[in-house]
Amino acid sequence: METFLLLMNGIGTALVPLNLGLLIFGCLIGLFVGAMPGLGSVNGVAILIPITFIVPPTAAIIFLAAVYYGAMYGGAISSIMLGIPGASTAVATVFDGRPLAQKGDAITGLTAAAVGSFVGGTVSVILFTLFAPPLAKVALAFNAPETFALMVMAFATFVGLGGDDIPKTCFSILIGLVLSTIGLDLISGQPRLIFFGIPGFLHGVNFLVLAIGIYGIGEMLWTLESTKGAVQISSIKFTFKDIIQGFRNLKDTVMAMTIGSFLGFFVGILPAAGATPAALMSYGITKQLSKNSKDFGTGVPAGVVAPECANNSASTGSMLPMLTLGIPGSPTTAILLGGMILWGLTPGPLLFTQQPEFVWGLIGSLYIANFFTLILNVALIPAFIMVLRIPFAILAPVIFVLCVTGGYAPTQSIHDVWLMLLFGVVGYVLRKLDYPVAPAVLSIVLGPLAEKAMRQSLIISDGSFNIFFDFSIKPIAATIMYIALVFLFLPLISVMKNKLFPKKT
């Protein structure tokens, strides 16, 4: 009851005219920044922090949290409409969002993204409200072995993301992992795989560079070849009835929403994990558990809902360790944490008792921000659809400009823009030869996390792999590891079963 009263006070704080105005403004800015390739919530929040010094801390955090939230929604827009991930968190949204738009059903894709984000955001805020302190302790129990087990589970779900050609799928996973090892070794600090002594490789291969290259440039080359530059991306008609139909098309996505919301929140609260792995894992697990897993990648609403639920849920989850422990769960929350210190607040367990208006104002604003971002998203669908009405000959160079600026912006290195073009051309060629490219993108995200966690664990255990499998040493890690093994072998068992006992037609 006390929590409920505090929450009501928080919602009241969020509805104060200044706070509400900032919240709506923040959601709009976030949508725009999130939709721009190469820019994400980190850029939006970092750029806008100085503006917040002219308002009270509660209004400031409400504004920045709204930017964060809006960016999570916005990342899906360019993923669906253009096939370029607006942010790293929206890469998995491309897998099914883009095919939906190409089929002329962008409305379902955009509606799925908006509703998925809303559900994920709402579920996570409720979890946040009810279980913040105990969940923070769970997050603290996650050390290197548990993180590695979680990464193995993510990799196990990749098996379902590949095509029919297993060697090509494995190649895709492995090349992603090799690319993730380029740069300075995490443990010894030695440079590795620095090709031709080019210093640009020292900072590694940015995940967004690969994603924009493959899904931006590679995708455009593919479209140019198949359409011969003559037609639009897809034929689009748009009426209010279509939006209603878009909502109706989501009736089979309950499982995706559940997985995305809960998994996203859990991965989000883990320090150093964040919304990108959450979205990718959520997509993989939803695909594996779905009855229509073969349809994933061809444009199914559940393939959009799952990652969008997860990335929004994770963004709320990542605020939990920030507020309760002073540990940021993602790069954006690290900047928010810096902002809190600048505003004169001390993040940690005492924040809830010493600054209840601030904490509960933030939590209350998350409920309101979710609602307003859903409204904004659905209301702006006609504007987003207009993009597809632009003739392809004009749209294509604009997308290339977005790719080049998006490839440059994260690291501000022209080396990365060259790499992006290389990945785009190679991705186009490999895709034509039926090499699945999604596993490579996923591997480069999780590769560094997995390698670091594995090597730290093996240093702790003096090289013994028991640290991952023995319940008496690390029960959480062992449990996750065995679940991962089940996920890994499920598709293989299914393939064996089909070969041994073929279905009669």
Add this chain to the structure above:
Amino acid sequence: MKLTTRNAEIIVAIILALCSIALMVKSAQNRIDWTVEDNMGAGFMPFWLSVGMLICTIITIFKWFTKRSPQSTDEKPFIDPEANKYVYVTVLSLVGLILGTAYVGIYISLIFFLFFYLKYFSEKSNLFITIFSLATPVITFCFFEWLLKITLPQGISEPLFYPIYDLMY
């Protein structure tokens, strides 16, 4: 040799196998062993992952010889001959854009890139193409430099922007 999908499959598989070997050699410049005392060498992970890549490509090559994959039996042209120019011109113009970005700056390069691309592929009027080619870099500049405070590469054209920066800051 005509570049059919079948030919492309084997050429790409051989190139990928060679790349895998090159990665193994490059990884071996670091320590690739793993002992309890010294832990994993920096090259251990990339080396063994590259070995895995090589094995995968060898299987793909084997499948090509035994014609077990759909691509190994496909005699259609790898790139649709009618669409050749779209792919090649796009890639070459992107190379030009990035080269130009590195040397004369992104804003000047964008003008030329957009003008060339629209003139080549679209049927719009010269007036539209000129306005579009000039407006896009201006919008890009306002968004990145003024709003986000992110400086995009300006190459040798950088001094041209000093007066604008004086006005902005």
